[in-house]
Amino acid sequence: MHAMTTTEVFLIAMVIIFTAPYVVWRLGRTDYYAPLVVIQIIGGILLGPGVLGAAFPAYHTFVFNPQVVTALNGIAWWAVMIFVWIAGIELDLKQAWRRRRDTGITAGLALIVPLVLGSAAAAFMLNWDGWAGPDAQQWQVVLGIGMACAVTALPILVLLMEKLEILRHPLGQRCLRYASMDDVAIWGVLALILLDWTRVGRQAAFLGAFALASYLVRKLMVTIPERDRWYVGLIWLGVCGFAADSAGLHYMVGAFLAGAVLEFDWFDEAQMDAFRHHILLAVMPVFFLSTGLRTQWDVGGVAVFGAAALLLAASVVGKLAGVHLAGRILKWKEGEASLFGWLLQTKALIMIIFVNILLDKRIITNGTFTALLLVAVASTMLTIPIVTPKLRRLLAPAQAQNAPDEAGTRLATEQSVT
Template identity: 25%
Template sequence: MTTQQTISLLVGLAAMVLLARLLGALARRLGQPAVIGEVLAGIALGPTLFHGAISDVLLPDTIRPLLGALAAVGVAVFMFIVGLEWDAALIRGSGAIAPSVSLSSILLPFGLGAALALYLMEDHGTGDRTAFMLFMGIAMSITAFPVLARILTDRGMARTPLGVVALACASIDDVLAWFLLAAVVALSGSAGADEWRILLAVPYLLGMMFLLRPALRRMAERRASLRLTPTVFACILAGLLLSAAATEWLGLHYIFGAFLFGVVLPRSGTEQLRRDVHDRLGQMSGTLLLPVFFLVAGLRVDLSGLDAGGLGDLGLILLVAVGGKFIGAFAAARLNRMPVRQSAALATLMNTRGLTELIVLNVGLQLGFLQQELYSLMVVMAVVTTAMAGPLLTWLLGRPTGDDLVDTGTDAPPGAAKATTAPERTAGPTA
């Protein structure tokens, strides 16, 4: 790197971190997740405003590959934390309602998204018709577990029956969405000439789940007071990076390896260790690395040329995204005898997409599933569906009060009573 590149990189990073923090704090004051402000910070530095004049001055083309590398590390760390927070106990404690709501809130928007892809094919389609349809279905099916968890925590609802069911549904959605995306990536042949490597994905998954996970559990059991020493932290960091590199080599994407390594870390007896890992990695990622990702994502969003046709496409995208998720989740909740208002609140929470959607969209853009214009419209959809969750919850349930922490028994769906004592979840580094 030249001296000028170094100066440009450091100044650009400083400006980006401060802008993301400022707009994130402003979003929180307005009752929105901080991720809304951070995404808008990235878009503000992109070509949408002043045709990219701001980003050209702060972030010249010579340093953008470096920003892309930092963004990749940030996403890998974030996905590891998502995997670290994923807890199967939430699903077991929610009874039958969580699997049925999750499946319904994925299948309906997936089908509607694939159908919408047929309409968008002429103007926004890519060379692979099948991959485009499948990817659009997945993009419409996403629920962001970390942002949803932060919304529930901020409202004091994480320990209520409704909150526990919502967290369980979102956690199932997360896993199903990543599996579906991995399948689409594998079927698309993105590995190029080394497509044979994808055959090793199943043995790798089995090895992580049935060899590494038990080994780590036995290791944790032998050390009753396992603490986050520099050596332990270095091993965990190296493990997530190597797992991410492995799935990238297999022809999937590095996000799957990072997520999987978080999932296989032992749960029993390591609560303090996992909290310490979350805090240390979360602060670094949320303060520096993820704002870099938002910037890189924002540089790809260009709404300056949006015309009436683009607005019409955006309206259809929002209709399918919001309607598919809401109707799917609401119908399944009502079939499980959840009251109308709580069913609507659950469906609203399942529409929260946040950073998870941005990660999926960037994977799609990187692998050629999306074109630039459609990517920009989908980012707007992610922001809108995340921003609407808080106001809609307030309208449905009222403003959060201390009473929200009390389980009155009137809102509990069948099977959720045992879940009210589930540990409160945190939201990850950016929510």
Template identity: 25%
Template sequence: MLVLANASTAVGSETEELVLRLLVQLLVILVATRVVTVVVRRLGQTDVSGEILAGLLLGPSALGLVFPEISTELFHPSTSTIFVGLAQIGLILLMFQIGMEFEFSEQLGQRKASVVAVSLAGLVLPFVCGYLSAPWFHEQLAAPRPPLLGFRLFFAVSMSITAIPILGRIFMELGLSHTRTAALVIGSAAIDDVVGWLLLGSVSLIVAEQFSFVWAAQRIGLIGVYVIAVFFVVRPLLKQWLARDIARRGGLGLPTIAVVLIVLLCSASLTSYLGVFAIIGGFLIGLALHDDRRFVALWNQRVSPLVMMLLLPVFFAYTGLRTDIGALDGWWGLAVCGLVIVVAFGSKFGGAFLAARAVGESSRDALTIGVCMNTRALMELIVINIGYDMGVVPRDMFTMLVIMALVSTFVATPLIGWLMKGERRQVAAT
């Protein structure tokens, strides 16, 4: 790290010093990510698992534990804001791609009621179980403990969340994005996330003593209006323009990509303003264009590689850098963490499985749906980071919830691959 320490004498300005730090960080993250993903693929995991694990190894759980000075100097706080921006842009673009990849109309057919049923059961039961069990977990926390109500609400939300980006990556990498089960799960998870982010916003305001039912009603109404506008106004106009432009240019030109990005970022900005976070806006535009398969193929050819190989590893790795899984205190802490995992897995799996069976899914498909809906990963980390910043999720519980989120991802990949092994399509190696 001597080079970084003396960067100000080797380059001509503070800007160049910042650029050098950023470049070194990107190099380390990308190299570590590729090495770790090669290893985890041999263990039956997907790239997303390797990207998360690479972040953990570079953070306080490994590098920071063994070489704290190197870790601090390598990932200097001066670049943290830039990394957050890069990570969020990557996530928005990933959500756009996920929306385009899933063949909802073809695969779901008349099963839209199944999506709603699985989504609601997979949201309500975990929330109730989390809320009822939270007082016991609250008593196990180290003093000083946060206010009980705020802790209960955030703990309940953390039990309810599902990670669309992680599920999308798993399905795409396993060659399963074409299946009806994948479409049902992603549709259910999308509803879960929209409701979950609204719930998170409401809970945040309750904790801050600013909640208003008028606020919630306004947000729900505005989001409904926006979804209608996307599918009945933006979608037909954008599809017609894309068809004409691609035919005229004979492909996807740079001006066309620029226009799509403008629409995408506008959508992300609007949904963020409406209180359901920017990634939902990206997903909605992708879903609106999913049946234009020529555009999807061209986009995947020209734009997706940069997103998948650069921006996404930054998001997954940088989030892992903020996680310290060595913070648990002794065997009792591990036991409490195990119980958190049991409550999270049991309630989410139970709700999704029972709802799937109730709407006529086979036992195997219901098992698959239950496993998929348990995938929380980094969407969970967003929730608990908000709770941590607000002071209602203390550090020991924060660590337990991080472990629960990561375990759900590592367990889900092989189980999904095994349960759906007869439905795979061959996917290109990355």
């Protein structure tokens, strides 16, 4: 038998990446409590060194050797940059501004309360070694973990609301506004955490150059056909990612900013939805695998699970408390605060991206990263099973009210036919 080339081993890895999660998702019929994207994240963890690598070290080393991992990382970097870029484009800040009191109070409390509880949990964890990265100051670790507990994954929230058939419903649009404002805050806090005082001049120069370049790109976008906007947008994405990373921030900060300054109206909505789905289908599973390859249990499995449970409790309780407080202030209908509180628990991708950056910058350790990854998976898995009955109860009065009208319409149609 001939020695396998790197290309052949890479293709074996790709087959595993796409086959294993799909088979579990389809045969296990997990969609209600664990959509395919969640199974792919879990699959990445299981294929990582903490599970597959521990059980079959020789096989794991053969398939996921350094050359293959380097190739996979390249695909993962570009895939997640595109995904974050799309999330930036889909921000509807105009709608949020028009309803700024409702949006500001809800988004603010939904972010601040879990941030405070998550930060308190992080401060408690730092009483033991193994959670703070080698290049981190204590405030960076505390704020980073706290922010991870507060995030909402806007792109995954869109997918889940499509599944629940409320994306275009007024409830869905409200939830998107709240999540959009939190998305902006997430990247702002990340920029603060990554602020490097030894390179603050370069970072200030980046922000100044970005503001000027954004003005020119926006002027260009309105003068070219839509098909050209996609090409120009991707070029703009690459430039912003490179510039942000060179300035000492992170290419993900550049990717988000590259999308946030573009208008969603410049792109066809159906094409944007299809593009997001295709990125999720074709390349994001590689990102999930590359994320799973970084999971480790180096501070002990029990400690990691204990930290994950603590942070999940801080995240869930904080988000629900914040949204319920907003509901009281704004006098929402009964049941709305609980619905929004659980929908905004969806963390998945954005939290994973966020903690990947913290790990890249050596602010957190692999053990902290693994605990936060478990929180991202658990919070997302809770969403659909808990939200579905709440949504049914909330919409039941409106559906009952519409039922007589629908029955009358059907009767009139039948009489006209006869």
